[in-house]
Amino acid sequence: AAGVIQSPRHLIKEKRETATLKCYPIPRHDTVYWYQQGPGQDPQFLISFYEKMQSDKGSIPDRFSAQQFSDYHSELNMSSLELGDSALYFCASSLRRPPDTQYFGPGTRLTVL
Amino acid sequence: SQQGEEDPQALSIQEGENATMNCSYKTSINNLQWYRQNSGRGLVHLILIRSNEREKHSGRLRVTLDTSKKSSSLLITASRAADTASYFCATDSDRGSTLGRLYFGRGTQLTVWP
Numbered sequence: 041a042a043g044v045i046q047s048p049r050h051l052i053k054e055k056r057e058t059a060t061l062k063c064y065p066i067p068r069h070d071t072v073y074w075y076q077q078g079p080g081q082d083p084q085f086l087i088s089f090y091e092k093m094q095s096d097k098g099s100i101p102d103r104f105s106a107q108q109f110s111d112y113h114s115e116l117n118m119s120s121l122e123l124g125d126s127a128l129y130f131c132a133s134s135l136r137r138p139p140d141t142q143y144f145g146p147g148t149r150l151t152v153l
Numbered sequence: 154s155q156q157g158e159e160d161p162q163a164l165s166i167q168e169g170e171n172a173t174m175n176c177s178y179k180t181s182i183n184n185l186q187w188y189r190q191n192s193g194r195g196l197v198h199l200i201l202i203r204s205n206e207r208e209k210h211s212g213r214l215r216v217t218l219d220t221s222k223k224s225s226s227l228l229i230t231a232s233r234a235a236d237t238a239s240y241f242c243a244t245d246s247d248r249g250s251t252l253g254r255l256y257f258g259r260g261t262q263l264t265v266w267p
Contacts, residue, residue, distance in 0.1 A: 071253060082241060082257040083196070096254050130196060134253065141186065142243075142255060144196040 042066055044145035046131050052151045053121050061116040061148045065133030071095070072114040073142060074106060077128040089114055090136050121152045159242060159258035167266050172229040174261040176242035177222075183245050185218055186255070187227050190239045199227075199240075232265045239263070 045064040053059050065072050071090045075083040085098035089108035100106075103121075108114045118125060128149050132142040160175045178185070184203050188196040202209045202218045202225070209216045215228040229236055239262050243255040 073253065073255070075255075082259050083243075083255075085254045085256070088253060098254065128193070132196075132255075136253060140184075141198055141201050142253070143198060144188070146195040149193070 044131055044133050044143055046129075046145035046148050048148060049146060050149050050151075052153065054153055055121055055123065057121050057152075058117065058119045059121060059150060061118070061129050061131075061150075063114045063116070063131030063133075063145060065112055065114070065131070066143055069112070069133035069135055069143075071134050071136040072108055072112070073132040073134070074100075074114070074116050075130040075132065075144075077130065077147075079127070083130060086116070095136075118150075121150075123152050126150060126152045159240075159261050161261060162259065163262045163264070165264045165266065166232055168232060168234055170232055170265075172232050172236070172263055172265070174227045174240050174242075174263070175224060176226075176258045177224045178242075178244045178256070178258075179223065180246060182220075185216075185225050186243045186245075187214075187216060187225075188241045188243060188257075190241065190260070191237075192239075196241070229263075232263075234265050234267045237263060237265050 047062045073088040074086040077083040086100040087106050088096045092108045103119050106116045128147045130147045132144045134142045186201045187199040200211050202216050213230045218225045239260045241257050241260045243257045
């Protein structure tokens with residue numbers, strides 16, 4: 041069965057640089073979620089999209105933005121990177137109604153030097 | 154925070170033994186899901202239990218949900234070394250504005266010794 045695809049899997053950036061993370065949800069899933077997991081921490085919700093519209097916003101810094109495109113893939117754009125942004129970034133997809141299982145991608149490990 | 158604590162934070166057992174992990178949450182929910190994560194890897198979905206269900210089984214996994222106590226438990230029977238991982242519970246709110254957002258517990262690190 042098709043899974044959530046994330047790219048790149050690993051990314052190394054310098055402070056103040058920008059990064060773009062991509063997510064391709066499971067086909068026919070209408071909702072995409074982004075989560076951030078710091079070292080030794082639990083995943084924290086960042087933002088979600090339903091049918092290409094932002095549906096919910098969590099603890100996402102103003103330096104980050106995201107969107108969902110017509111083909112349902114999503115991109116998380118991160119600017120002015122800080123050392124503290126180093127983390128695993130997960131994308132998950134699901135069917136919105138009824139609230140159902142969220143399937144997670146393998147994650148993008150971002151390291152900011 | 155919607156989530157409380159997971160208990161225990163770390164669990165170390167021998168192969169063949171059963172492992173029980175607990176999690177608590179604070180507000181009303183639609184579903185509770187359990188995920189597994191190998192060190193630094195992706196989150197693998199294990200099982201989902203809806204708020205109107207009390208128990209669910211999947212292979213060697215058994216999940217219970219007590220909405221009156223706002224708690225859930227995950228039992229892994231006849232554990233194997235390959236079960237070594239972190240286990241997270243995650244709840245989603247029944248409030249429309251945050252529909253679908255998952256709140257994770259801090260996780261239980263399970264180590265199964267051969």
